[in-house]
Amino acid sequence: MAGERDDLPLKxxxxxxxxxxxxxxxxxxAFLLWILVVAAIVANVQLPQVQExxxxxxxxxxxxxxxxxxxxxxxxxxxxxxxxKFGFGFSPDEITSPGPEIRVKQGQVVEIRLINLGNVRHxxxxxxxxxxxxxKILFNSAIGSPNNPIPPGSEGSVIFVASQAGTFYYQxxxxxxxxxxxxxxxxxxx
Ligand SMILES: [Cu+2]
Numbered sequence: 001m002a003g004e005r006d007d008l009p010l011k012x013x014x015x016x017x018x019x020x021x022x023x024x025x026x027x028x029x030a031f032l033l034w035i036l037v038v039a040a041i042v043a044n045v046q047l048p049q050v051q052e053x054x055x056x057x058x059x060x061x062x063x064x065x066x067x068x069x070x071x072x073x074x075x076x077x078x079x080x081x082x083x084x085k086f087g088f089g090f091s092p093d094e095i096t097s098p099g100p101e102i103r104v105k106q107g108q109v110v111e112i113r114l115i116n117l118g119n120v121r122h123x124x125x126x127x128x129x130x131x132x133x134x135x136k137i138l139f140n141s142a143i144g145s146p147n148n149p150i151p152p153g154s155e156g157s158v159i160f161v162a163s164q165a166g167t168f169y170y171q172x173x174x175x176x177x178x179x180x181x182x183x184x185x186x187x188x189x190x
Contacts (some may be wrong), residue, residue: 070111072104078150078182079118080174081149086172086182097181099170105189106165113157114143121149122172124158130149130171130183138168147183149174164190165190 077089081097088099095117104110114124123144127135133146143156150156169182 009075025117028100041077045158052137055074058085059100067161068110070159071108073111073116074102075113076124078116078124081122081181084180086118086122086177086180088170088182088184099182099184102170102184103187103189106162108162109159110141110162111152111157111159112141113147113155115155116150116152119152119173122177123149123174124156124170126160126162126168126186127173128168130169130178131181135150135171135173135178137173139163141170142173145173146174162188164188169188 016180023041029067056145066115076099077092077095079087079089079093079095081087085097087095087097089095092115095101112124114122116122121144123146124142125135126139126141127137129135139160139162141160144150167186168174168186168188169183172176
């Protein structure tokens, strides 16, 4: 039989092999698929924490240039308010729409911590003008983004240099949150 089989054309020998190992291949395939599914679930479960860690650093951390320790640390709470409004505040019980003014000095290394107390996802950025979509972000100051915001119950942070004096704004760049009151004045004193 073995001799006969060797004489068969390559294609048929392959099919014979596939026939013989079909069950084994199916079991192995199912096992690999199962591993993939488990890996995907584990990766997904860990994702929010990873994002939270990376967002501030990656988006606004200044990349290769170390900014040194922050000279000002501001904790900002984000949440939805009654009446379809959205707001920011310096404490969990004082969230207003619009949010409070943030004042820093030109050249200061500023750290913003954003804590999302709301039920929907939020983000943060210092901007030139409050806009519904694609506001012009200043100072590399984003915490999260419209496509990758901070989930409810999570926080993110960013460290940046307020390099230019002037009256600017901060806002949540997610969807229409800015126009719904999720903004405040960001003043950089000369
Ligand atoms: Cu928001």
